[in-house]
Amino acid sequence: MEFLKTCVLRRKAWTTVCFWRSQVIQKLSVRKIGTTSPRSTVMPAWVIDKYGKNEVLRFTQNMRMPIIHYPNEVIIKVHATSVNPIDVNMRREEFPLTLGRDVSGVVMECGLDVRYFKPGDEVWAAVPPWKQGTLSEFVVVSGNEVSHKPKSLTHTQAASLPYVALTAWSAINKVGGLNEKNCTGKRVLILGASGGVGTFAIQVMKAWDAHVTAVCSQDASGLVKKLGADDVIDYKSGNVEEQLKSLKPFDFILDNVGGSTETWALNLLKKWSGATYVTLVTPFLLNMDRLGVADGMLQTGVTMGSKTLKHFWQGVHYRWAFFMASGLYLDDIAKLVDEGKIQPVIEKTFPFSEVPEAFLKVERGHARGKTVINVI
Ligand SMILES: NC(=O)c1ccc[n+]([C@@H]2O[C@H](COP(=O)([O-])OP(=O)(O)OC[C@H]3O[C@@H](n4cnc5c(N)ncnc54)[C@H](OP(=O)(O)O)[C@@H]3O)[C@@H](O)[C@H]2O)c1
Known part of the structure; x- marks a missing residue:
């Protein structure tokens, strides 16, 4: 005392x-x-x-x-x-x-x-x-x-x-394990490519020589192409999942959209090859607000652990990422x-x-x- x-x-x-x-x-x-x-x-x-x-x-x-x-x-x-x-x-x-x-x-x-x-x-x-x-x-x-x-x-x-660059960096580099030496030719999908995080993520992936597929609204396609996106998918015209399924599978997915994307996006990854899905839209803050700090953290840990394990057995990696100062x-x-x-x-x-x-x-x-x- x-x-x-x-x-x-x-x-x-x-x-x-x-x-x-x-x-x-x-x-x-x-x-x-x-x-x-x-x-x-x-x-x-x-x-x-x-x-x-x-x-x-x-x-x-x-x-x-x-x-x-x-x-x-x-x-x-x-x-x-x-x-x-x-x-x-x-x-x-x-x-x-x-x-x-x-x-x-x-x-x-x-x-x-x-x-x-x-x-x-x-x-x-x-x-x-x-x-x-x-x-x-x-x-x-x-x-x-x-x-x-x-x-x-x-x-x-x-x-x-x-803020957006450090968030994308955390998702791509720290959590996703991608860097300038291991990206050449990797197929990367960016969901929500036209906002702050997405426009940075496209550019860093192109700087590291990856192949980038960007998902955004039609009116943003000129912008994301100018930033280097190789393929652009308009999520408002037709079924986005079907459109993406017709492309070759991906090595890495950055999800800036969240919600229902999680239910289908992981199926677009190459299986048993270390391919990773990273989402920035997590229930972390919601859980804290709803359940308080201790229970919220516990709930978050359980959710993250069970999803990671479930997808691991299906041959792909599932991760959450957060902004890091x-x-x-x-x-x-x-x-x-x-x-x-x-x-x-x-x-x-x-x-x-x-x-x-x-x-x-x-x-x-x-x-x-x-x-x-x-x-x-
Ligand atoms: N985990 C963390 O620490 C962390 C840190 C930063 C950001 N975030 C989260 O990451 C997300 C992205 O952040 P941001 O700063 O880039 O947001 P933002 O600047 O608001 O951009 C979001 C973009 O997504 C597009 N969009 C919306 N629905 C879409 C869909 N279904 N498919 C494709 N594109 C869609 C929007 O344009 P249209 O609606 O016109 O298509 C907009 O261009 C946000 O949810 C944010 O809360 C998390």
Whole structure:
């Protein structure tokens, strides 16, 4: 008990020291980089105070500036961010909550242990969902979540990529085991190819020399072909399962759609050859909401385990994938971008004053790439 008390007291003391140190440094660095509010301890942000539809989004000039709590953290001045479906569906307990996962911006301040970044560096990152988001003037992130922004992109372009790119990277590379050395000639199917994740996934698969079949609406077929898709299937004209069955079987399927696709898509894989189906649409968050954390995790584990086993006996691999925040993976992605192998796909850009309009757009669905917000 004594030990616990000491820990808590130390943590409080450390937080206080960090806070005041951060305020001083922040003011100095703010002056150096020339923001609009050099003496401020508050900043503009779009926040929510309760769950709900678009009307719960609130603009405030008085969100407390983020501070460095741990020595590995970095404060970024946000130049641009984007809206992802997760922002529209976000659920959390701490209010006011700032939404927004992506950031492209400039480092303002670094914790004592940060080695790879310094104030003034242009960086990009995707912030995990349990942290305050990027629809604000400044955001604090861990140094290991940050990467130097691709030199060939503007902040607006760069902000369109981190969250969807890291999600696709997690599914394709970390869970699916695909990489630049083992993809040549592999047959890849992407379900939901025209949105944020899909448009990135097509490009990375083509960069690694795979054969890509993209499933999307007819009006998106020009876009996905331009990004490199070899075959395009319109899921709205006729039975998509039948259309796909007439093609050769696949080595890898990335499912960005979920729902009933799972009942037929695994039959499109080559059997007993290591072929893998990875879905990004999982019941994980639903289970947590419905059953609470412990039972939700248990239910999720049981569902995932039984599906994996069932498909394993049928000669194919079944997996779930999740977004992973990682500066290291973003370094790899930045390299592909600067080599010209990945282009940002931006459908629409909104100014910071029009965040609710941007949310409405994402809420309506039918994305063709990304919706970006210019913060400055
Ligand atoms: N597991 C995770 O950590 C994680 C992380 C990121 C995203 N996700 C999930 O992954 C999914 C994709 O994310 P995103 O950011 O790419 O979403 P998005 O930008 O909204 O794109 C979804 C795309 O799918 C298309 N679509 C809808 N129904 C389709 C169907 N039956 N067949 C083919 N295409 C269809 C939509 O266009 P049309 O409706 O016009 O066809 C749209 O272009 C979302 O469900 C998201 O929640 C999960």
